[in-house]
Amino acid sequence: MKEQLFYLDPYIKEFTATIEKHEQTTDGKWYIVLDQTAFYPTGGGQPHDEGFIENEFVVDVQQVDGEIRHYLNHNLQLKEKQVKASINWERRFDHMQQHAGQHILSAAFTELFGFETVSFHLGKSILTIDLAVAEISSQQVSAAEERANQMILHNHKIDTKWLSLDEAESYPLRKQPSVLDQVRLVIIPNIDYNPCGGTHPKTTGEVRAIKILGWEQQKGNVRMQFICGNRVITQLAQKHEVMTKLTELVNAPEQEVCKAVRRLLESEKNLEKKLEQTEEKLLTYEAREWLENGSAIRKIFINRPLKELQKLAKLLVSFSSEVNVFLVAQNNNQIQIVGAKGKESTVEVKKIFTEMLPLINGKGGGSEFFVQGGGEAILSGEEFLEKIKNFNS
Known part of the structure; x- marks a missing residue:
């Protein structure tokens, strides 16, 4: 070329x-x-x-x-x-802003705390750098972000030079070159001297701004997530739109949104607890009503959750030591079964369950006193329950 x-x-x-x-x-x-x-x-x-x-x-x-x-x-x-x-100039300039912003932020961490940048990734929405440090404080992060934005505000020139390795090493390099012949040095005078093959704007001012979004420990280093340039404006607009909608939904000013959301979540937890208590009472009433008609309970349901069948079976055996129960639910194209018996029941619930499962290509298991499983709706729920009723244990 x-x-x-x-x-x-x-x-x-x-x-x-x-x-x-x-x-x-x-x-x-x-x-x-x-x-x-x-x-x-x-x-x-x-x-x-x-x-x-x-x-x-x-x-x-x-x-x-x-x-x-x-x-x-x-x-x-x-x-x-x-x-x-x-x-695509929009994409190119975005990459120029992000790459230069990475140089600036890495330089800030090096200048203030001596933290070396060991890797860099420019993604579609965020950037990351890995800092060679095990832990970092929020105060250090804030200080580095502030210093980086000062470098941008001062609108330093960004220059590039092609140098031999010996010439490049005469500069205070932030990292060692990865090539042995011609080194492309990206220079922000008195701030950063970095061997780099990427594209960058002419001045730091074109980076516009840097915002750190978060950080986490990553394989002994700290991974810093951040954005630069137009991405800051774009994400600010997105977050502002979300915050505006939230203030409307919770009917609270922006400063009170977190408190309002916490109140809503706590209220939701209380409502869920009350709902569970009410459901428990209804299931208890349902189970006691069944027991009035005898200890052998066989029921068929359409689209009833397996969790409810489990609760009903457990309630029944807690109310009666002689009960034996099979509850069958036909849910879409599946048959689900729960079986249980009290401690004094002689019905071999597990044996019946095990021998019935092949009729629906089913799988399941359990103990002598409680079993559950399911399979394909090869038989209807009524047909399957009828076979259980006619099973000679």
Whole structure:
């Protein structure tokens, strides 16, 4: 490649180039290699650019075997080798803001506390850096965020230089270069000197702002989650919209929303507890009513939760030591069964249950006194219960 335009000028949005290679990979993906390109390939923690070559969308850009490959949605049908190309500027500038913001925040942590950044990831919605420290305080995080935004506000120049390894090592590098020949150094004078292959704006002011969203321990390090630039504005707008809706829903000002939500949650817990108590009373009444008709209880239900069948069976055996019970529910395309017996009952509930399950391709298990399971609705609930009634134990 003659020129990597994204290094000469990261603000280039459109360009013309000559096709040097137009091939297809073994898995059927078409790609183009150009004599010069403004498309940044994935690397150094920064995602690739997107855009168009003529009328075909560039879905991916990768550096493979020393060449930059532009992968396309479809084969490019052209008679001429010279093409017009354009990059998605919104995506590119976002990456420039985020990458420069990472340099600034990492520099702030190094300057204030000596915390080294050991990894970096630029995601679609947030960025992360891993700091080589086991623990971090909220005061340290706030101080680093404030220092980073001061660096942005002062609008320092961001410069780049291509240097030999020896020349690069004469600078106070924040990290050691990963290459042994030509080193691309990104410089924020008197603040940060960092070997980096990514794209960055001309000044720190273009980063606009940095906001740390949270952090967690990660394999002996601290992983910091943050956003920069236009993402701060976008997420602020999203959060403001959510907060506005919440204030309307809970009928409270923004400062009182948390208290109002806590009250609602506590009220919900109390209502759920009262509902459970009421359901328990109703199930108790239902179980006692069944016992009035004898100790052998066989019932069929449609779309009744298994949890209720379990509660009913347990209530019945707690009320009578002689009871034996089979409760069957047909729920959609499934048959669910609960069986139980009191301590003095001679009915072999588990044996009946075990021998009946194959009729519905069922699975289940339990003890001598309580079983549960289910299977396919090969038989209707009524047919299955009838077979239980006729079972000769």
